[in-house]
Amino acid sequence: MEEPNQRKQINKTISEVKTFPVPFPLRENQENITIATNIPSKLSKEQIIDQAFKFHSQGKIAEAAKYYQYFINQGFKDERVFSNYGIILKSLGKLQEAELSYRKAIELKPDFTDAHYNLGNILKDLGKSQEAEFSYRKAIALKPDFTDAHYNLGIILKDICKLQEAELSYRKAIEIKPDYAEVHRNLGNILKDLGKLQEAEVSTRKAIALNPDFAEAYLNLGVVLRDLGKLQEAELSYRKAIKLKPDFAEAHFNLGNVLSDLGQLQDAEVSLRKAIELNPDLAEAHCNLGNLLRDLGKLQESRLCSEKIMSLRSWSITGSYSFNYEMI
Numbered sequence: 001m002e003e004p005n006q007r008k009q010i011n012k013t014i015s016e017v018k019t020f021p022v023p024f025p026l027r028e029n030q031e032n033i034t035i036a037t038n039i040p041s042k043l044s045k046e047q048i049i050d051q052a053f054k055f056h057s058q059g060k061i062a063e064a065a066k067y068y069q070y071f072i073n074q075g076f077k078d079e080r081v082f083s084n085y086g087i088i089l090k091s092l093g094k095l096q097e098a099e100l101s102y103r104k105a106i107e108l109k110p111d112f113t114d115a116h117y118n119l120g121n122i123l124k125d126l127g128k129s130q131e132a133e134f135s136y137r138k139a140i141a142l143k144p145d146f147t148d149a150h151y152n153l154g155i156i157l158k159d160i161c162k163l164q165e166a167e168l169s170y171r172k173a174i175e176i177k178p179d180y181a182e183v184h185r186n187l188g189n190i191l192k193d194l195g196k197l198q199e200a201e202v203s204t205r206k207a208i209a210l211n212p213d214f215a216e217a218y219l220n221l222g223v224v225l226r227d228l229g230k231l232q233e234a235e236l237s238y239r240k241a242i243k244l245k246p247d248f249a250e251a252h253f254n255l256g257n258v259l260s261d262l263g264q265l266q267d268a269e270v271s272l273r274k275a276i277e278l279n280p281d282l283a284e285a286h287c288n289l290g291n292l293l294r295d296l297g298k299l300q301e302s303r304l305c306s307e308k309i310m311s312l313r314s315w316s317i318t319g320s321y322s323f324n325y326e327m328i
Helices: 045-057 061-073 079-091 095-108 113-125 129-142 147-159 163-176 181-193 197-210 215-227 231-244 249-261 265-278 283-295 299-311
Strands: 007-011 323-327
Touching: 045 061, 045 079, 061 079, 079 095, 079 113, 095 113, 113 129, 113 147, 129 147, 147 163, 147 181, 163 181, 181 197, 181 215, 197 215, 215 231, 215 249, 231 249, 249 265, 249 283, 265 283, 283 299
Parallel strands: 007 323
Antiparallel strands: none
16 A cells, blocks of 8 residues: 655644743734734833733733833833734734844844744744754753753754754753653654664653653654554554544544554555545545555445545655654
8 A cells, every 4th residue: 555755744832932021821813913002101111111011921912012012112122022022923923023023132132042042933933944943053052951942943953854963952852851752752753764763662652651641642653663563563552642632633544554554454444534534635545545445346436536636736645654743
């Protein structure tokens, strides 16, 4: 059975560094916020900053944004304001404006570690990988034990195919924070890409030991085990991922593939159909299901799969398969 090529899916869950306000969870959907500037004109520079930080720490994003914008409009300069305002602009999806705000913070305070780190996150989202790499490296130079900066640098380095350097960045993050499950998982992905399958298995199992409910790690472990020829163990790993996350289309897909390898064609058909039910646009699942149905002698159903594949815009069926989930 033919396999699709490797894919990456980025899970951006590392939150921005919040330096001066009391930390709070940024809300994801802020599109309806309007930044007004109806603020009493008699407030001093310090009073404006204090009020902005107060609202920001309370999670009152619209009010904080209003005070930050007013502060900037008055011609005042403070690196903390530009950095925190950049966080809000990013949450609003205004990435270019957020980039400018972080750059202004850095202009005012060149050794502002958190601003360099947050700028790297913005540049990554904007697809400016080389600039993001520079920003993360600057943050690390200023703060060598900055775990998330090492981690995110590893993700960038993987994106630009500097796999050995990415491995070193992940290992440095683990050296600083040994219980960082996501880093162990991503290190496993890198090691797999480098052909170090036994080491990849160890790293991925470490991620699971640290986070037993890590469905994506079980998926990736299954991929490694299958590459190592441990098909029954791979099956168990995929089934564990599905138990933790029943709507995990990629796990159902991979389970179908390993069941086919094991000669359990009817069960493989069920798993591939479930993957398609959960993700109708998963062309690889249609492709593999079509091949399986042909092997089972269900030629008419196999042709239907071929027609579905042709209707999908883009797909690939060569190489080895792995869904790699990485966080930034």
